[in-house]
Amino acid sequence: MTDPPVHRERGEGALRALYSLALYLLSPLTLYHLVARGFRVREYFRRWDERYAAYGTQPGRPCVWLHAVSVGEVNASAPLVNALLQQRPDIGWVVTTITPTGSERVRAIWGERVKHVYLPYDLPGSMDRFLLHFRPSLALIMETELWPNMLFGCRDLRIPVYIVNARLSARSLRGYRVLRPLIGRALRTVACVAAQSDDDARRYRVLGARPERVRVLGNLKYDMALPEGIDGFVAAFNAALGTPRPVWIAASTHEHEEADVIALHRRLRARWPDLLLLWAPRHPERFARVQALAAEAGWQVGTRTCGPWPRPDDDVFVIDTLGELMPFYACAQVAFVGGSLQPVGGHNLLEPAATGTAVVTGPHLHNFAEISRRMTAAGALRIGADMAAVGDHLLALLDDGAARQAMAAAGSALLERNRGTLRRTLELIGDDLPASVDAPASTAP
Structure with a gap:
């Protein structure tokens, strides 16, 4: 039995093509950005292949993918990832960030228990290569990372996406106004927006998320644990x-x-x-x-x-x-x-x-x-x-x-x-976690 065809809203193709064309035309600026930042933070001179999803290794086994843009989002995700690493040691993980400090924090918290790479730029070719290489069976996007080609790519490959600990400030909502027709279509592909507050949930609905797929679960930051020692x-x-x-x-x-x-x-x-x-x-x-x-x-x-x-x-x-x-x-x-x-x-x-x-x-x-x-x-x-x-x-x-x-x-x-968001989030994503399998001791993809 074949899967039903992917549903695409009217006008999606044209909007996505215009957006992608603009990104390709602006792509030389990404190199300028990396070089300019590299003079301040040397790590920006390294691992450029990951920024464009050019991987020299063989694809890993299917995994859960979590994206956390930088240090704050990595810290906020820690209770969730730690709980799943304990409950489901058979699951492989890939964690993406955008900043080198985020990368360092991932390594400090989880070491080799997860695979870390930088999230590629939202060019359709780069994003498709990333998704096909790591083959995530579930995507967890932290807080406010709304990249259209990323979300559409997950939809096209039938990867369920949850925006967890989701927040959207009034300022960010205004910032998305030019791309709102495209962002709204991309948001309507996600399985659920797990919002921090009623205000965040309302703004996500205004931006275009399906009302029935927006839930207020609270803030994972309340579930933080004090460092050992x-x-x-x-x-x-x-x-x-x-x-x-x-x-x-x-x-x-x-x-x-x-x-x-x-x-x-x-x-x-x-x-x-x-x-x-x-x-x-x-x-x-x-x-x-x-x-x-x-x-x-x-x-x-x-x-x-x-x-x-x-x-x-x-x-x-x-x-x-x-x-x-x-x-x-x-x-x-x-x-x-x-x-x-x-x-x-x-x-x-x-x-x-x-x-x-x-x-x-x-x-x-x-x-x-x-x-x-x-x-x-x-x-x-x-x-x-x-x-x-x-x-x-x-x-x-x-x-x-x-x-x-x-x-x-x-x-x-x-x-x-205000504790309890972790439990509610685990319950929310539970049905889309990979099926249990016998796995070797290593959990990195």
């Missing part, structure tokens, strides 16, 4: 400091926020001269620069790679490694989460809350609107309208241990109330 990590940190000192952390900061961090630390040290700043830039290419900025400000600076712990006379300690942010959150009394003083959209606010650290952030939070709303309502987050207001919150919290404890308790309670 975090108590020992904090104990070693405190032992290295010797005398107890007040500590704050500026995390996931972007280039245009760096001067603000310098100004904030100077202001805070006027009140607490022995205050230590833990500084974790968002992008690895900024590690050396923030170290230099702190030194130019006249402070004693240490780094994780040279340390590994702050020295008793350090004023600033740069966390120039990946994957260690949560343990360092636990070492601080107050956390400032960056990407929020500039219109970046914010970063994960639940990670510091999960470690019991009071959380302060700036006003630009469109990527975390629902989480920031819930945390603020619960009393687990303080938002400053600008740098001065952020500084006011940091000053107040460093001076008020009871307020910090209340925020920590509120954050812990909020996380506990």
